[in-house]
Structure formats: C-alpha cells, structure tokens
Amino acid sequence: MELRHLRHFIALAEERSFTRAAARELIVQSGLSSSVRALEKEVGALLFIRGTRPVRLTAEGEALLPAARHTLDAAAAAHQAVQEVHGVLSGRLRIGALQTIGHTLPFTTWLAEFSRAHPGVDIAVRQLPALRMLAMVTAGELDCALVTVVPDHTEGLDIVPLVAEPLVVACAPDHPLASAEVLTLDRLDGEQFVETHPEWAIRVLTDSAFRDAGLTRRIVCEVNEWTMVLDLVAAGVGIALVPQGLDFSLHPRPTGSLRLVPLAGVRLERRVDLVLPKGHAASPAARRFLDHVRRAGAPA
Incomplete structure (x- = not known):
C-alpha cells in the first residue's frame, strides 16, 4: 500500500471533489483518479460513490479514513524521528487561519521566516470558519490553527493566546x-x-x-x-x-x-489564539511553529 495513494484518498475524502483534491495535491485529475482506483483495487472495495456532487465515501471508505490518517501520521513521525537526529525539520505544516489574520498579526511574515528556517517543511494554509478549523485540529486534519477559540470546542487542544x-x-x-x-x-x-x-x-x-x-x-x-x-x-x-x-x-x-x-x-x-493538539499529539512542525511564534513576540 503506497503512502501517496493514502494521501490522495484522504484529500478526496476531505475535499469531496476530484478537481479540488487534485489541485490540493498538485497533480492532474486523471492522476488522482488512477491513484484512488489503485487503492480501491488493493483493498478490494469501492471507497467512493462516484457520480454525486459532492463525492461521498462508501461505508468502506468511512472505515478506512481514520486508519489512513493514522498511517500517514505514523510515517511522517518515523521520518521526522530520523531527521531530528540531525537537527533537521521536514514534512508538512498544515495550518488554519482566519480570513482576517493578516490584519491582526504578522502571519505572512511568520510563515516566511519559518519557511526560511525550515526549508524542508512544506506549508499548506487553509482559511475556514473557526468551528470547522477547531474540529479539523482535533481530528488531525490540521496541525495547528490561528483562530478565535469558541467555548466547548477545545477538548484535547492546547490554547496559546496571541492577541x-x-x-x-x-x-x-x-x-x-x-x-x-x-x-x-x-x-x-x-x-x-x-x-x-x-x-x-x-x-x-x-x-x-x-x-x-x-x-x-x-x-x-x-x-x-x-x-x-x-x-x-x-x-x-x-x-x-x-x-x-x-x-x-x-x-x-x-x-x-x-x-x-x-x-x-x-x-x-475577538481573541486570536494558536491552537494545536495537546502534548505529544502535536506534530513536530506544529511545535516548532509555536516556538517560532513565541520567539517572534506576538502582541499580547
């Protein structure tokens, strides 16, 4: 089972559109379709109900999704464990942000500085409503988010006040x-x-x-x-x-x-906080981004 097939499967499950999932993974749509079909052949089941908009997961697809996420997270952690021996951070930082974050905090400056400090990390930014981003951090679909925290939606999350x-x-x-x-x-x-x-x-x-x-x-x-x-x-x-x-x-x-x-x-x-999973559940990239924000001296 190839990791890229799992990654493409997760992208399609989250985006619910072949077009958006292909754009997210920076491949052509036919390549994404082939990758998903290869995974379906390997597991011996259809994972998506095609011909509907949006694309929907089958029962088998729903069952595979959490395991696929866990597998990719484990693979990334294994790779990072080796890299950290050499003091190198790599992988991907999936970060959520409010639409107006640039009006309140130097978000793009932070990202630029972080990218220069850690060139082996690919950064993916999602700008979505606050409740959705909090749910995505909890579910492991985002590594962290700059978001306004809403009460009763913070279980399992570390909340770092910024402004x-x-x-x-x-x-x-x-x-x-x-x-x-x-x-x-x-x-x-x-x-x-x-x-x-x-x-x-x-x-x-x-x-x-x-x-x-x-x-x-x-x-x-x-x-x-x-x-x-x-x-x-x-x-x-x-x-x-x-x-x-x-x-x-x-x-x-x-x-x-x-x-x-x-x-x-x-x-x-409106408070803007950096939220990430508690303790070791946070990805190395998320923890390093938090360290960077703290060093940068976010306004209180």
Whole structure:
C-alpha cells in the first residue's frame, strides 16, 4: 500500500471533489483518479460513490479514513524521528487561519521566516470558519490553527493566546446610530444585522452576547466573506459587529463609507489564539511553529 495513494484518498475524502483534491495535491485529475482506483483495487472495495456532487465515501471508505490518517501520521513521525537526529525539520505544516489574520498579526511574515528556517517543511494554509478549523485540529486534519477559540470546542487542544481586540459597531454614515460617540448593546436591540455564517467565531460571540443580554436582532443577510459584510453595511443593508483591528483601508470602497462606533457596558472582543493538539499529539512542525511564534513576540 503506497503512502501517496493514502494521501490522495484522504484529500478526496476531505475535499469531496476530484478537481479540488487534485489541485490540493498538485497533480492532474486523471492522476488522482488512477491513484484512488489503485487503492480501491488493493483493498478490494469501492471507497467512493462516484457520480454525486459532492463525492461521498462508501461505508468502506468511512472505515478506512481514520486508519489512513493514522498511517500517514505514523510515517511522517518515523521520518521526522530520523531527521531530528540531525537537527533537521521536514514534512508538512498544515495550518488554519482566519480570513482576517493578516490584519491582526504578522502571519505572512511568520510563515516566511519559518519557511526560511525550515526549508524542508512544506506549508499548506487553509482559511475556514473557526468551528470547522477547531474540529479539523482535533481530528488531525490540521496541525495547528490561528483562530478565535469558541467555548466547548477545545477538548484535547492546547490554547496559546496571541492577541485580543474589541468588537465595534459598523454602520453606514447615514444610519441613525452613526451619530453616536459610543453605543451600548441594548441600543442595538431590534436592529437589522449583516452577519457571517454560524460556523464563524464572530457570529458565535455575537449570538451569545445578545442571548445573554435578553436582546434580539434581525439578521437580514448572511455572508461568508468580510469584504461582503462591509460592502453590505456601507450600502445600508444593516449594521454589524466587526473586529476593531480590521484594516478597512484594504477594502476598496470610498473613504467615509463606514462609521465605526465603540461599544460600552459590555466586554465583547475577538481573541486570536494558536491552537494545536495537546502534548505529544502535536506534530513536530506544529511545535516548532509555536516556538517560532513565541520567539517572534506576538502582541499580547
């Protein structure tokens, strides 16, 4: 059983698309298909239900997936054990990151420095909603993630705080709330909101804050990208709670098209933490990346 066949199988199981899985593995789609068929022939069972979108695992495929992940992890650990004798780090760093991580932390600088220090490590970055990334770190699908931690989703994970920033109210300049110097949460009761999807940490924080305060809001639009949130707010569709550290200059809209108003009377902030599996469950690359971030002196 070839490791590359297992790697291609895992990619297809996670991406649920031959096109995306082939792009992820940097091979042509026909090569991925051949690799998966070879594995199916070896194990004597179909692993995927073809002809459906998205591609789905068969019962045999579901059974193989955790064992395949364990096998690749064990192979990587064996290779790294030998390399560490010579002080060399190799393999792959699969890291998750928030869409807006570059506005808050020097993420690309960290990656560039880490890559120069460890040229034998291939880096794969995934930008996904917070809840999905936390689940992927727990499942071993990501080595670590820079993410906003959501309570009740951290079992088995080490949490390393990096930075915290308050949430502020974003609204159009002609919105009735735009003239306020500061706003309390109860002033937002009943307002129309533009929101991210429920898997996003900001959404979880906002939902929790309104629920705890006994307040309601009308979610008139849900989107999965920050630029769209800000564009809809600027257009007057609704208001939003956004991280204060978001670099609004990077988003192409006229100056003055958004008004940001601080919140008072409630501590509502987005923390960004580095999360990785506890102890020896963390990959050597993840542990070394954590060491690098600590040496770089992440803002507190």
